[in-house]
Amino acid sequence: MIEPGDAAIDDRGTPTLEAVARAAGVSRSTVSRVINELPGVSGRAREAVNRAIETLGYVPNEAARSLVTRRTNSIALVVSEPGDRVFGDPFFAGVLRGIHAGLSGSKRQLVLMLMAEDDDGEQLEKYLTSGHVDGALVVSMHGSDPLPGRLAAAGLPVVAGGRPLGSTAVPYVDSDNFTGGLLAARHLVETGRTRIATIAGPGDMAVGIDRLVGWRRGMSEARLAPDAVVHSDFSVEGGAAAMAELLDRHPGLDAVFAAADILAVGALRELSARGVRVPDDVALMGFDDSVFATTVTPALTTVRQPVEEFGRTMTWRLLAQLAGEEHLPPSILLPTELVVRESTGGPRRR
Amino acid sequence: MIEPGDAAIDDRGTPTLEAVARAAGVSRSTVSRVINELPGVSGRAREAVNRAIETLGYVPNEAARSLVTRRTNSIALVVSEPGDRVFGDPFFAGVLRGIHAGLSGSKRQLVLMLMAEDDDGEQLEKYLTSGHVDGALVVSMHGSDPLPGRLAAAGLPVVAGGRPLGSTAVPYVDSDNFTGGLLAARHLVETGRTRIATIAGPGDMAVGIDRLVGWRRGMSEARLAPDAVVHSDFSVEGGAAAMAELLDRHPGLDAVFAAADILAVGALRELSARGVRVPDDVALMGFDDSVFATTVTPALTTVRQPVEEFGRTMTWRLLAQLAGEEHLPPSILLPTELVVRESTGGPRRR
C-alpha cells in the first residue's frame, strides 16, 4: 500500500535525501553525514548509504542545501566591461583556461557575468553582494572601475585580475608589466637601436601605464629620451594609426615597442604599407606572446606573460580566501619574460 | 523592545520577504505577488511594497525561490571538449558573445561548464540533469559526442551548437557549411583555377564533413576530380603539415581551399617557406572570416559564417523552448557567404 506523503515514492522522479535514507534503512541525518563526509558514521551505515545513492541515482539538491548553509558553491567571473570584445582576446581566453584549471577539483561552478551594454553595474553589484555567489573574480579593463572595490567593501571575497587603479583594498593578480616594459626597452637598446619609440596602451589602464613606465625606465637607463610615445587602444587599427603617427612625428625611428602583440600587428601593417622593412629598417616588439606573435611575418619578438597562470593564480587566491586561509598576499605579480624572434633580429640600420 | 524572532530585525543583515512585508504593512504573500508581477495587488499595496524593497535593499533569495519553483534561472553553456583550447578560438569567442547578447534582458545567468580533462562526462551529465540548470547549450567539437543526446533524453532542454553526428533528436544550430564549401569551390573555379585541392577539417566532425562535401559538390559541378584532399585538425601546424603533404602529392595544384582560416594561416606559412607565391602561383582560401583572415598577408579570401548570430540563435532557441513555445524548428542553418580578398585575386598561373 502506498502511503500518501511517502517520500520514497516520489512522483517527480528525483530522489530526495529522505528517499535515500529509507532505501538505506537509516535516517536523513546519517545520509547527510555521509554526503558531506562528516565523521561519526559506522562503516556499515556508510556503505548502505552509498549503495542507496548509487541505486537511486541521487544528486543533492543544491538549492535546498544552499538555503540552509548560505553557501552556493559557485563563484562569479565578472567581466566588468561593456562592449564585450573581451572574448576573442587571446589574453582573456588564456585567463579563462587558467581559471578553469584552477577550479577543477574544487566542485565549484563558474558563473559568467558580463556587464550589460546599458548597465551601470548597480544591477550586477546588487546581485553579487546578496549571496548568489561565494566570491568573485573581477576582470576589468578599465583601471578605475569602482566595482571590485565596492564588492569587497560589501563583504564579498573578491580577487581582481589586473591591478585596479582606484581601490587599493582589493587583492589582485597581475603580470609584472613594469619589468616587461623594462625588458623590452633593454632588448632594443642591446641590439643597437637608439631611436626607440613606443605604442603604449590606454593611459587609464594599469596595464597601459605600467608597461609604459617600465619602458621609460629602460630608456633612461640607456640615457635615451623617452618621448616618442603614442597611446592607443588595444586593436589592430589602433596600432596602425599609432604607427603612422609615430612615423610622421619621428621619421628617424629605428625601433618600436608595441605594448601588445595586437598593436604590433597593426604597426607591422602600417610599416609594410610604407615600405619600411622589419627588422632591417625598424625593429618591432610586441607584448603578450599571443598567437599573433607567431602568426605574423616576421615573427614578433615579444614579452611573454603567463596568461594561464594568471587565471590559475586568481582562482587559487580566491579559493584560499574562501577556505579561510590566513596570511594571504594582498597582491601577486607574475613574472614576464623576453621572447626573441625575427622582428628585432635583423642587421642594424645605416 | 525587540521581540525574539522578529524577522524585521535580522542579525544576518540580508532582509527577507518577511521583513519587507512588515515594513510595508502587508503580508508575505502580497510582497511575493509584487515581486513576481502577479495580478491581484492594489496600487497602494504595490507602492508600499516597492518602497519597502527600495528602503531595505531587498534582493530575493534565489536558493529559497528555486527550492520551491524548481526553476533556477540559469542555463549552462557546456563545452564538451576535454583539452580546452576552445577558448582562444575566435569562433567560440564570437559564439559566446552572441550567447551573452541573446541572454541579456532575460535575467538568466550563464553557468559555464567545461568538461574536465579526466572526466568522461558522466559527472557533468548527472549534474545537469538533476535540476541545477533550466537548460543547456552544448557546444561540442567532436561530432559523435553522446552528451547532447543523453541530456535531451533525460528531459533537459538542450540546444546543440553545430550539427551533432550521432543523436538526431537534439535541436541544433549550425552554419551552412555545405553551401560554404560549395561557394569556395565555385569561386576558385570561376577565377580560372583547375587543379584545386582542399585541406579538410577532421572527418569525425560535422563541420569538417559538411565543408568537404560542399567542396566536392562544387568540384563535380565543374567536372573536376575532387580527390586532392588532406584532413587536418584545426591548428596552424596542422594546416602547414597538410599543405606540405598536398604539395608533395599534387605538385601541380593551383588552388587550395582550407576549411578554416587558421588552417589557411598554416598553409600560407608552408607555401611561403617553399617560395610559392599567393595568389600568383596558388590561390588560397580560408573559412570563418576570423581575425586571421585580415591579419595575414595577403588577406584571405574566405567564407564568412555569422558567429555571433550563431550564439544568439542558440540562445533564442533554448529560451523559446523554455518558455514553452511550440512549432519551433528542430534545427536552424545560418547562411554563409563568400568574402573575396587578395589571396585568390592575383593573375593566373602559367
Next chain:
DNA sequence: CAACCAACTGGGAGCGCTCCCAGTTTCGTC
C-alpha cells in the same frame, strides 16, 4: 554486574520562498 563513556544515530526545527485556499473588503446592483 552496575556504572560509565565513547561512538553512533535519529528526529525536530527552520532556512526564505511560493502556492493554495480561505477569508475580508469593496463595489455595483436590485
Next chain:
DNA sequence: GACGAAACTGGGAGCGCTCCCAGTTGGTTG
C-alpha cells in the same frame, strides 16, 4: 439597505536540506 460578485489579502504548508540536541547502542572498567 441587502446581497452577490469581484478584487484583494493573509496565513499555513511545504520545497529538500543541514544542524543541533537528545537519545541509543556497545564496550570497558571498578
